[in-house]
Amino acid sequence: MKTFVGIDLGSTTTKAVVLDEEGAVLGRGITNSRSNYDLAAEVARTEAFVSARFSLLRAGVERAAGPAALDRLLRAFRLEQRLVQWARLRQWIEASAPRAAPASLQSALAATLEELFARLVAEEEERFRGDEAADRSDFFRDAAGSAYARVAQEIADPRGVTCDLLIGLYDHSIIAVENEPLDLGFPNHIRAALARCEGAPGVAEAAQAAASADLEIAASVGTGYGRARLPFPKEQIRSEILCHGLGAHAMFPATRTVLDIGGQDTKAIQVDGDGLVTSFQMNDRCAAGCGRYLGYIADEMNMGLHELGPLALESRAPVRINSTCTVFAGAELRERLSLGERREDILAGLHRAVILRAMSLVARSGGIADEFTFTGGVAKNPAAVLALRNLVAENYGERRINISADSIYTGALGAALFARRAA
Amino acid sequence: MTEIAKDRSMEIQKEMLADHYRRLEDAPKSGEPVVYTFVPGNLNELVRSFDALPVFPEINALQSAMRGKSAGYIATAEKAGHSEDVCSYVKCDVGMARSGNVGPTGTRLPRPDLLLLSYTGCYTFMKWFELLREEYDCPVVFVQVPYQGDGSITPGHRAYVARQIRETVIPALERLTGKPYDEGRLRESLARSARAEEDLVAVFESAMRRPSPIDAYFGAVYYVGPIFSAFRGTEEGAEYYRTLREEVEERARQGLGPSTPSGVLTRQKYRLVVEGPPNWTHFRDFWKLFSDEGAVVVASTYSKVGGTYDFGFRHDMEDPLGTLADYCGGCYTNIDLPGRVRMLADYVERYSADGFVIHSVKSCNSFSAGQLTILREVEKRTGVPGAFFESDLVDPRYFSPANLKNRLESYLQMIEARRGAAAR
Numbered sequence: 001m002k003t004f005v006g007i008d009l010g011s012t013t014t015k016a017v018v019l020d021e022e023g024a025v026l027g028r029g030i031t032n033s034r035s036n037y038d039l040a041a042e043v044a045r046t047e048a049f050v051s052a053r054f055s056l057l058r059a060g061v062e063r064a065a066g067p068a069a070l071d072r073l074l075r076a077f078r079l080e081q082r083l084v085q086w087a088r089l090r091q092w093i094e095a096s097a098p099r100a101a102p103a104s105l106q107s108a109l110a111a112t113l114e115e116l117f118a119r120l121v122a123e124e125e126e127r128f129r130g131d132e133a134a135d136r137s138d139f140f141r142d143a144a145g146s147a148y149a150r151v152a153q154e155i156a157d158p159r160g161v162t163c164d165l166l167i168g169l170y171d172h173s174i175i176a177v178e179n180e181p182l183d184l185g186f187p188n189h190i191r192a193a194l195a196r197c198e199g200a201p202g203v204a205e206a207a208q209a210a211a212s213a214d215l216e217i218a219a220s221v222g223t224g225y226g227r228a229r230l231p232f233p234k235e236q237i238r239s240e241i242l243c244h245g246l247g248a249h250a251m252f253p254a255t256r257t258v259l260d261i262g263g264q265d266t267k268a269i270q271v272d273g274d275g276l277v278t279s280f281q282m283n284d285r286c287a288a289g290c291g292r293y294l295g296y297i298a299d300e301m302n303m304g305l306h307e308l309g310p311l312a313l314e315s316r317a318p319v320r321i322n323s324t325c326t327v328f329a330g331a332e333l334r335e336r337l338s339l340g341e342r343r344e345d346i347l348a349g350l351h352r353a354v355i356l357r358a359m360s361l362v363a364r365s366g367g368i369a370d371e372f373t374f375t376g377g378v379a380k381n382p383a384a385v386l387a388l389r390n391l392v393a394e395n396y397g398e399r400r401i402n403i404s405a406d407s408i409y410t411g412a413l414g415a416a417l418f419a420r421r422a423a
Numbered sequence: 424m425t426e427i428a429k430d431r432s433m434e435i436q437k438e439m440l441a442d443h444y445r446r447l448e449d450a451p452k453s454g455e456p457v458v459y460t461f462v463p464g465n466l467n468e469l470v471r472s473f474d475a476l477p478v479f480p481e482i483n484a485l486q487s488a489m490r491g492k493s494a495g496y497i498a499t500a501e502k503a504g505h506s507e508d509v510c511s512y513v514k515c516d517v518g519m520a521r522s523g524n525v526g527p528t529g530t531r532l533p534r535p536d537l538l539l540l541s542y543t544g545c546y547t548f549m550k551w552f553e554l555l556r557e558e559y560d561c562p563v564v565f566v567q568v569p570y571q572g573d574g575s576i577t578p579g580h581r582a583y584v585a586r587q588i589r590e591t592v593i594p595a596l597e598r599l600t601g602k603p604y605d606e607g608r609l610r611e612s613l614a615r616s617a618r619a620e621e622d623l624v625a626v627f628e629s630a631m632r633r634p635s636p637i638d639a640y641f642g643a644v645y646y647v648g649p650i651f652s653a654f655r656g657t658e659e660g661a662e663y664y665r666t667l668r669e670e671v672e673e674r675a676r677q678g679l680g681p682s683t684p685s686g687v688l689t690r691q692k693y694r695l696v697v698e699g700p701p702n703w704t705h706f707r708d709f710w711k712l713f714s715d716e717g718a719v720v721v722a723s724t725y726s727k728v729g730g731t732y733d734f735g736f737r738h739d740m741e742d743p744l745g746t747l748a749d750y751c752g753g754c755y756t757n758i759d760l761p762g763r764v765r766m767l768a769d770y771v772e773r774y775s776a777d778g779f780v781i782h783s784v785k786s787c788n789s790f791s792a793g794q795l796t797i798l799r800e801v802e803k804r805t806g807v808p809g810a811f812f813e814s815d816l817v818d819p820r821y822f823s824p825a826n827l828k829n830r831l832e833s834y835l836q837m838i839e840a841r842r843g844a845a846a847r
Contacts, residue, residue, distance in 0.1 A: 239832045241836075277833075279802070
């Protein structure tokens, strides 16, 4: 089967979308962007093809054993991938252990690491058996980091193998794990995943068929900040403005205005009835008010990025925040906290400040006359969405606002559609 | 970085500038009086008819930026108490003055004997000369130039400015130089200005051809250098424009594009109009962003800051003071917003442009105020999409190459996609 691939190398995450011959989405993959763009693109593409092959086996497995079986197979597959990552992390940590601690501690350290990883792996297996919901974060770094820190704290010895030592080893090694290609593709793990699931008749056959399906990449297009680094010729590179416009149009054909708030830029785009861009505005002198700002705030508050929005939604009296300067935000945040303001109220104010900046770009690009689509990582944040809804209503009246659950893939989708057009 | 091929006119200009700056360096010894003045609305013919030598601080600032000196000069000015938000031309000039006043060709600039402000449309100019007055303790002459609020220079405006030239500027120059006003000499000079202006307009209008033999923004910066500064009205200035026109006409005959940082740009994929001054700290990089994409600029407003000759104005030897008054009020930033919209829309249409780009600079409110309105209006009138870029004149901290590249590529791809759609 011919497929078309779009890759969006963002400043924070790299996304890939695989389309089938008809232009329907077959698979999506995401990873955090690293210093190595080629690798990030490869990881996202591998993930997208894993997801594409799951699309192919979906109908077969559901027919044979029902939706629960498909879900279980997918979780088994994720577990297998996770185990590869844990094993590799352990190798890196053990390799750097001799330099990280004095000789007198080495045997205690080895024993601690043995226990640590045994518990982490057991937890993964337990979660799979217990049918627990998947992690909130898609990324190994985030999920592994919090589990590792928790277990490390439990088993560390303040007078021997300290928690600091263990965390230091993790910090050092996780980067290495992220920056090497790991074999996480479909054919390598589907067999082991099947073995973990009590096989209803037909499941293995469907998986086998999906594994052997010939998914040929007919064309690829790259976009996003790192696009120039993609190993693609120039004509296979498209600006993210065009990709976001076309991607949003594919998701919501009636959309005429698109707002994308990404890691370090914000784009307001107007598109016509064919998804072609007619006008756009971006921030360029300064990245204030972009997604990275929220990341910085999360760091300042010692929270996960995905926890910010839900906490801000608890606000009943949002604080007015003046600065959207990323650096000043830290100072303003601490000052507000010292004045006794509630965290949720400050956060609600910060989200509003981000959206206010974006609204100015929207106005510059031509305003919102019709259906409006919000994309980019920040569209996942419920407090940002609420602030946007309020400000759109205040400035333009009632407008239909589309937010796709897959909005983070909008740019990659647009790129894949361009690839399909070009082929 | 790719070195752009040097056209003959560029070599001539380089020599003219070197000579001029050498004369300026020698001025303290030769006794030639020195007048500092600004580009918009400058009275170069009058100043030179008194054998005084002009210095243009904003040209020194932009030249400093092109030579990579502005960051240091700006830092010096900031240390001396000027905030980050002050116009970067001013800070660059103040910093240069405090760093030995070495000009663009590496020679020392003389102190001013007179500060002559002949365009008041930019309030920053006034403050700038206040600062220089403090620095040098020399007289200032100040011509109030009315804004073209109703879109034209009225007879009242002309008479008002001409009277100030007659009653204030000329006596000040007579006092400075000890020479009487020589109207015959001024007239001859104005006649030479008009000839150069005629040639320059022919150069600008050559961009109506396909391919355009010139780049009317980045390339035009060099073309307008002499006429906006010390050489308008001089014999060598007139000669320069004759040579330039021949050179451009020859290039047009051969069907060649302009020399750019990406080589001779004959295959021109996009014809653009540009509004706003360029960024000077990354001038070549900025140009290369365009030329690498096959984008050529066919008309720009920045090349009219020292006179909108292509809309008919010529210096008139028959009415020396009236024509100088018109010139003071006729520079681009003295035109009201509807006038600027008309001008840009006219360029887009007359030069068959695919798009227009507004380069908005932090430093210059005379240019930047109202630019988003201009963008919308020109789009509405011409149906051609506009793009909006932001950076600064000479403060390198405001130039973000990755963002500008991103934006330009997006913009040109948008034009391309729309062309494709139109073709279908």
